[in-house]
Amino acid sequence: MLGVPLPIPDNPSVAAAKRSIANDASSPHLATVAAKLRTSMITLLGDLIRIPSTSGHEKPLVDHVAAWASQQSFICDLWETPDQAIAAEPLAKLRHLPLKGRPTLVVKSPTSHQADGGILLNAHSDVVAAPQPERWQFDPFSGHIENSLMFGRGACDTKGPLVSGLWAMAIIQQAFPKGIPGGLHLELVPGEEDCVGLGTLTSVLRGHTAAASIVLEPTEGLPRCASRGGCRFTITLIGQAVHGTVKWLGKDAIALARDVLEALAAMEKTFSHHDEGLFSSYPIGRPITVDNITGQGWQGTICDQCVISGYFELLPNDELSHWKNVFQQELLRRLPCPPSEATLEFSEEYHGHRLEQVHPLCQYAQHTLADEGESLFWQGFNSGCEAGLRATRLATPTLVWGPGSLVQAHGINEYVNLHEVEQVALRVARLAIHRAYQKSGQV
Helix, strand or coil: CCCCCCCCCCCHHHHHHHHHHHHCCCHHHHHHHHHHHHHHHHHHHCCCCCCCCCCCCHEEEEEEEEHHHHHCEEEEEEECCHHHHHCCCHHHHHCCCCCCCCCCCEEECCCCCCCCCCEEEEEECEECCCCHHHCCCCCCCCEECCCEEECCCCCCHHHHHHHHHHHHHHHHHHCCCCCCCCCEEEEEECCCCCCCCHHHHHHHCCCCCCCCEEEEECCCCCEEEEEEEEEEEEEEEEEEEHHHHHHHCCCHHHHHHHHHHHHHHHHHHHCCCCCCCCCCCCCCCCEEEEEEEEECCCCCEEEEEEEEEEEEECCCCCCCCHHHHHHHHHHHHCCCCCCCHEEEEEEECCCCCCCCCCHHHHHHHHHHHHHHCCCCCCEEEEEEEHHHHHHHHHHHCEECCCCCCCCCCCCCCCEEEEHHHHHHHHHHHHHHHHCCCCCCEEE
């Protein structure tokens, strides 16, 4: 169990060794190790950004990470999960790209002894697309570096955080060649941008478990102890196309879409009232974000069909089915058209998670930052991510942590600060060591 002293014999020599190793976690020694790895890890990040691993095309990137990990003498489990093997899972019934050709990878470090499952880092291998590359300052798959910033699609979501995790593993490997109790491991899963949770599910069903998990996402370098749940919605509006010169004889689906957008904005305001303290600093409690609007019709006519898609993001303890029902009822109530002219479909859903700040994993994180003279104000990660899958299904204590910001994620000129990539690597390594070699009665 996390937080229970490890089963190391309690004698003076062993106790002294534990104190020495625990002190190493906060000493300049690990920083020196991290610095020696800097050139190779930044090179790795550039290599990964230059692989355009959009959803459905993750394999070249995963193979590259597996080859790198094998060269570092880490233990790799690389496999593909057939869709039929998980067909009975509710998550697999949601709309998603086929899993064929989209491998999952688990990278394991050696452990000095099997105290428990250790800490399992989680990163996703896919990125969103980068259309209109001419609008970028640099090629979105170049890994260009300027002023200690590396630019490229996936730089902060989530290849920068992935490299922070691999860097942390390499730091521990260099500092503790025989490993640490429990170890620090990593799973690289497909499809987070396509169907949140499905990739992590393939690892869970493979039998990979851990005593704790850290999901690698852009959190501005600070650990977060909660994340959002949510769902993707698609609203289809049906009109009647006629020539624009006689538009009063038809029904314009685009005009109806304006009403829907106003309704969604009003719903977001209504849904924003909450008492979840970890999200109190965010001005929108339950965001409703439209990210795609398409119209269908013929040149010179009013539109006979308009489709509006987006995300409805919830708070950690929100019950998903309840809020989907609330969303549907509120939308129908506000629409100025009969239900036959508007359909609503939910095509993706994912659970949030919440870890109490008194939990030992949070305390280890707090202790790690305190060693650097930094205090920690706990907040939730203001997005959905893979954290909910293990936290909900296996009750795995989970943090979300990584370099970069959601401000840059998915956007044009996405970047990550290389100093922050190294800083998170060092902090995660120190947390893993604090946890493995905790002092009796001290977190």
